[in-house]
Amino acid sequence: MPHSFNTQASILIIDDEPQIRKFLDIALRAQGYAVHVAETGMKGLEILASQGADLLILDLGLLDMDGAEVLKEMRQWSQIPVIVLSARPDEQQKIKLLDAGANDYVTKPFSIQELCARIRVMFRQQPSQSEHNLVFNDGQLFVDVAEHSVKLAGDEVVLTKKEFQLLA
Numbered sequence: 682m683p684h685s686f687n688t689q690a691s692i693l694i695i696d697d698e699p700q701i702r703k704f705l706d707i708a709l710r711a712q713g714y715a716v717h718v719a720e721t722g723m724k725g726l727e728i729l730a731s732q733g734a735d736l737l738i739l740d741l742g743l744l745d746m747d748g749a750e751v752l753k754e755m756r757q758w759s760q761i762p763v764i765v766l767s768a769r770p771d772e773q774q775k776i777k778l779l780d781a782g783a784n785d786y787v788t789k790p791f792s793i794q795e796l797c798a799r800i801r802v803m804f805r806q807q808p809s810q811s812e813h814n815l816v817f818n819d820g821q822l823f824v825d826v827a828e829h830s831v832k833l834a835g836d837e838v839v840l841t842k843k844e845f846q847l848l849a
Contacts, residue, residue, distance in 0.1 A: 690804060691715040693734035695725030695751060696766065697744050701789075705738065708793045709800075720744070722751040729755060730815060730826060731846065736803055738796075739783075741767040741774075749778060756782040758817040762803035766791065824848060 692714045694705050702718045709716045717734060719725035722743045729737065737755070741748035752763060765778050768789040775786045784806075785799050815826035823832040829845055831838040840848065 689713065689715045690735040691717065691733070692736045692738060692800070693717045693719065693725060693729055694738045695719045695722060695743065695748070696738070696740035697721065697742065698740070701740070701766075704793075705796075708797070712797055712800075714800075722746040722748065722754075725751060726754060729759060729761075733815060733826075734761060736800060737761055737763045739763055739765050741765060741769055741778075749781060752778065752782055758815055762806070764796070764799060764803065766796075 692709055694702055694709075694716065696702050696705070696718075697720050699720070702720065706716045706718055717728050717732060719728050722745050725737075725739075728734070739748045739751060743751070748765065748767070752765075755763075762784040763782065764785045764787060765775075765783045766787050766789060767774075770788045778786060784803060787796055787799065817824040817826075821834055824830075831840055831845070831848065
């Protein structure tokens with residue numbers, strides 16, 4: 682059954698296994714989703730910060746950083762739903778990640794039909810709005826990705842396009 686939102690929901694897949702990325706890319710596009718893929722945690726965070734996404738499918742065993750680190754980092758500035766996809770069936774690991782901000786946890790090997798059903802649940806639970814208005818604010822530093830604005834201690838900071846991309 683194709684995805685029924687008026688606008689195409691976008692899903693970011695961060696997984697280091699090329700076969701999994703390709704399989705999910707094809708299967709999710711067939712369901713009507715816009716799909717972005719990243720093979721490393723850092724690349725995934727860059728895509729999320731610069732292009733946004735409506736949902737993240739996150740593998741734990743990445744080459745450059747653990748998926749739990751990616752989750753911790755992105756939760757500082759994004760609240761999109763996250764489905765962890767992992768070969769690690771450890772119950773304590775699942776509990777730790779769910780408590781750290783994951784919305785769901787699917788153990789590999791998995792059924793694509795079940796994963797798609799879990800994705801539909803995430804979209805039913807979330808207001809259907811794309812998170813293009815990514816904002817980081819720690820009290821000192823304020824970064825609005827959509828507006829390309831940066832303030833430090835309340836003062837506007839002028840950055841080149843490249844500097845802003847690096848910061849975002």
